[in-house]
Structure formats: C-alpha cells, structure tokens
Amino acid sequence: MDKLTKKIIDLPKRLLVEEPLNLYSGIRGMFRESSKIAGLPPGSAVYTGFRKDTPFNIDLFSYSENTLEEKNNISIEEIINLPKDGNFNWINIEGIHHAEKVKEICEAFGIHPLTMEDILSVGQRPQIDDTENYLFVALKMLQFDSKKNKTLNEQVSFVLTKDLLITFQERKGDTFEAVRNRLRAGKGRIRKEGLDYLLYALVDTVVDHYFIVLEKFGDILEEIEERIMFQGQKRDFDLLYTLKRELIHIRRSVWPLREVISKLERDEIKLIRKHTRLYIRDVYDHTIQAIDSVETYRDFISSLGDLYQSVISNKLNQVMKTLTIFSVIFIPLTFIAGVYGINFENVPEFQWEYGYAYFWSLLIGMAVITLGIFKYKKWM
Incomplete structure (x- = not known):
C-alpha cells in the first residue's frame, strides 16, 4: 500500500467526523468575532478571523539592484523611521489578529481606516482598491497541508505605495519563500524592477500555489476513482462529498481573483507601470487556467459520484x-x-x-x- 493510498484510507474518519466539527466551531467563532463589528463605526480595528497563537512579527527586505538588507522581527518604530535612501522596501507583517498594532502601522503610513478594516476582515472576497496614495489588494492564499491532507485558506493583503510594499498575513509561513530567495540571489529582474514588479511576483506565486493545491486534489480524485472501480465502498462516496465542499471553498477564492487581476492589468493604476502590466497579463491567464481546473475537478467529482452509484447499482444487480x-x-x-x-x-x-x-x-x-x-x- 503506497503512502497516498494510506492517507486516503485514513481521511474519512477525520474529514467526516473531526473536521466538520472543527469547521463548525470555527464558523461559530468567526460569527462571534464578526458580531463585534455590528454597530461600530466604519474603520474599527477588529479582527474577524480565528484567534491565533501567532506572535506579531515584522520582516523587512530593503533592496536595490546591487544591495540587499534583510531584517527579521523588527519593531514598529524601525519600519516607521525607515531611511529615505532610494531603496525599495518590502515589509511583511504576520499575526494581524494583533489589531492595535496593525492600526498603529496603518496610521503611521497613512492607510485609510476603511482599508485597515478590510485588512482585518479576513472573511471577505478578493478585492482591489486604488486610492490616491496607495494601491490595496486582498486575495486568498491557499496551501496544502500534506500532514493533515487538507487545504489551508488565508487572506493576504497588499498595500503598495511609491517606495513601499506592505503585506499583511494572518499567520507565520507562506508561499513567498521562492520570491525571497530570488531577492537574496539577486538574479533576474526582480531587484532591477520596482515594487510593482515585486507585487506581481508575489501575486504570481499565490496563483501558482493554486495549481499545487489543485494537483493534490487531482491525485486524490484519481486514487478514489480506482478505489471506486475495484471496491465501491460507501466511505469513498462520503469522501467525495467532503472534497466537493472543500473545492467549493477554493472556487470562492479563485473566481473573484480573476476580477482583481483584470483590474491590475487593464485599469490605469498609476502605481503599476505599463511594462509590468505585460507580466500581470500572464498571471491573468494563469488565473483563468486555475478556474478551468476548478470547474474540471467539480465535474470530475460529480462524475465520480455517478460512477459510484453505477458501481453500487451493478453490485446490487x-x-x-x-x-x-x-x-x-x-x-x-x-x-x-x-x-x-x-x-x-x-x-x-x-x-x-x-x-x-x-x-x-x-x-x-x-x-x-x-x-x-x-x-x-x-x-x-
């Protein structure tokens, strides 16, 4: 028995018993947190996601074509007092459930309270907002937890100014390590181009990880198809239902992203150069491909459900x-x-x-x- 088969055999109990209970508890927690916003004035600093144990952390990449300075776990005072030396600065913030610290950073960099509220409201759909002083982008970052064999969904927000890019994340660990390695290596055009190109690289990495997650789904579905053909047990049908619900969550993250990338590509956003739009167009194509993959797997799950019913009917016959x-x-x-x-x-x-x-x-x-x-x- 290979490793993937063993994981699939172990999935039903966790997915059908433990995970739905955890999901139900999590949804109740989200509603409780969201209810705190009711009646509050717009722009209130209230985190609406699940409470984390992630400590508040700030990382800094300050770079130019020939130089790179990387700092980890720096203070809010350090990023507020960054020197104006002409370098490009990427600030990555982890642990946005520390709402007061996020509010302090937003006030220091002139980020509108409504944008701050969108950063802390992690249950919303991907969006883009072009203001006079900055560009705000929020999207869903997906990761596949191979240990638990499930999809992790996290909102990541980008605030792009003329000389600064700030990313806000819910927890530690992301999909951006490949971009960090490119910055450290200094190869290619990532250190030569501006912050709009860095924004493109980060968004492109997020979209590329959609394909990694979808490939995992494809592997699991192919394994289930073989199991249905030879065994046709009820747990396979229950697992298909669970995967279908999981895929619905992915679809909710991918579909609105198309509109966000389209606006980055076509709208006259002053912080996005025409040269960078060519690369963003490639991300848009990848987004459409990801949407097609999601729809394909949805149809595949439906066809596997029909196949299961046919196999069961054949056995009954x-x-x-x-x-x-x-x-x-x-x-x-x-x-x-x-x-x-x-x-x-x-x-x-x-x-x-x-x-x-x-x-x-x-x-x-x-x-x-x-x-x-x-x-x-x-x-x-």
Whole structure:
C-alpha cells in the first residue's frame, strides 16, 4: 500500500467526523468575532478571523539592484523611521489578529481606516482598491497541508505605495519563500524592477500555489476513482462529498481573483507601470487556467459520484441476479417436494422400490435443466 493510498484510507474518519466539527466551531467563532463589528463605526480595528497563537512579527527586505538588507522581527518604530535612501522596501507583517498594532502601522503610513478594516476582515472576497496614495489588494492564499491532507485558506493583503510594499498575513509561513530567495540571489529582474514588479511576483506565486493545491486534489480524485472501480465502498462516496465542499471553498477564492487581476492589468493604476502590466497579463491567464481546473475537478467529482452509484447499482444487480437464479432453481424443486409430501396413501411412487432414487433424480435433473436454460440464454 503506497503512502497516498494510506492517507486516503485514513481521511474519512477525520474529514467526516473531526473536521466538520472543527469547521463548525470555527464558523461559530468567526460569527462571534464578526458580531463585534455590528454597530461600530466604519474603520474599527477588529479582527474577524480565528484567534491565533501567532506572535506579531515584522520582516523587512530593503533592496536595490546591487544591495540587499534583510531584517527579521523588527519593531514598529524601525519600519516607521525607515531611511529615505532610494531603496525599495518590502515589509511583511504576520499575526494581524494583533489589531492595535496593525492600526498603529496603518496610521503611521497613512492607510485609510476603511482599508485597515478590510485588512482585518479576513472573511471577505478578493478585492482591489486604488486610492490616491496607495494601491490595496486582498486575495486568498491557499496551501496544502500534506500532514493533515487538507487545504489551508488565508487572506493576504497588499498595500503598495511609491517606495513601499506592505503585506499583511494572518499567520507565520507562506508561499513567498521562492520570491525571497530570488531577492537574496539577486538574479533576474526582480531587484532591477520596482515594487510593482515585486507585487506581481508575489501575486504570481499565490496563483501558482493554486495549481499545487489543485494537483493534490487531482491525485486524490484519481486514487478514489480506482478505489471506486475495484471496491465501491460507501466511505469513498462520503469522501467525495467532503472534497466537493472543500473545492467549493477554493472556487470562492479563485473566481473573484480573476476580477482583481483584470483590474491590475487593464485599469490605469498609476502605481503599476505599463511594462509590468505585460507580466500581470500572464498571471491573468494563469488565473483563468486555475478556474478551468476548478470547474474540471467539480465535474470530475460529480462524475465520480455517478460512477459510484453505477458501481453500487451493478453490485446490487449482481446480488439480485444471483438470488433470482437460486429462486428459479428452487421453485420447481419446492413444488416437487410439496407434491411428494402429501398424505395420500395411493401414490404409486410410495410403494415403488426405486421411488426414493426416482425422487432425487427428478430434483437433480430439474436443477440441471434449469441451469442449462440459464447458460443457453447467457443469463449467467
């Protein structure tokens, strides 16, 4: 048994019992947090997601074409007092459930309170907002947890100014490590281009990870297809239902992203150069491809559900066919046994020396004739 098969066998109990309960608890928690916003003035600093144990952390990449300075776990005062030396600055903030610290940063960099509210409201759909001083983009970042075999959904927000890019994340760990490595290596055009190109690179990485998650779904669905064809157990059908719900969450993250990328590509946003729009157009194509993949897997799940029903129906038909054959064989035998079970004295076979052998020969012969008819008609 390979590793993937073992994971799939172990999935149903967790997905069908433990995860729905956790999801229900999480949704209740989100509604409780969202209810705190009700009645508050617009722009209130209230985090609406799940409470995390992630500590508040700020990382800084300050770079130019020939230089790079990387700092980890720096203070808010350090980023507020960044020197104006002409370098491009990327500030990555983790742990936005520390709402007061996020509010302090937003106030320091002139980020509108309504934008701050969107940053902290993590349950919303991907969006883009072009203001006079900055560009705000919020989208969903998906990761596949291979240990738990489930999809992790996180909102990541981008605030782009003329000389600064700030990213806000809910927890530690993201999909941006490849971009950081490109910055450290100093190869390609990422350190030569501006912050709008860095924004493109980060968004492109997020979209590329959609394909990684979808590929995992494809592997699991192919394994389920094989299991259904050979076994057709009910847990496979239950697992398909769980995966379908999981795919619906992915679809909610991917579909609105198309509109966001389209605005980045086509609208006259002053912070996005024309040269960078060519690369963003490629991200848009990838987004459309991801949407097509999501729809394909949704259809695949539906077809696997139909396949499961067909396999189960076929098994049921085989069982009914077997029972029917036995019934047809034993009906005449039962009739013969009933005839010779009567209590009349003048039945000739009762006094015959070979009557008992005749009785069994008749039963066996009738059974053989019935089986021969089934074989001739190719009913078995």
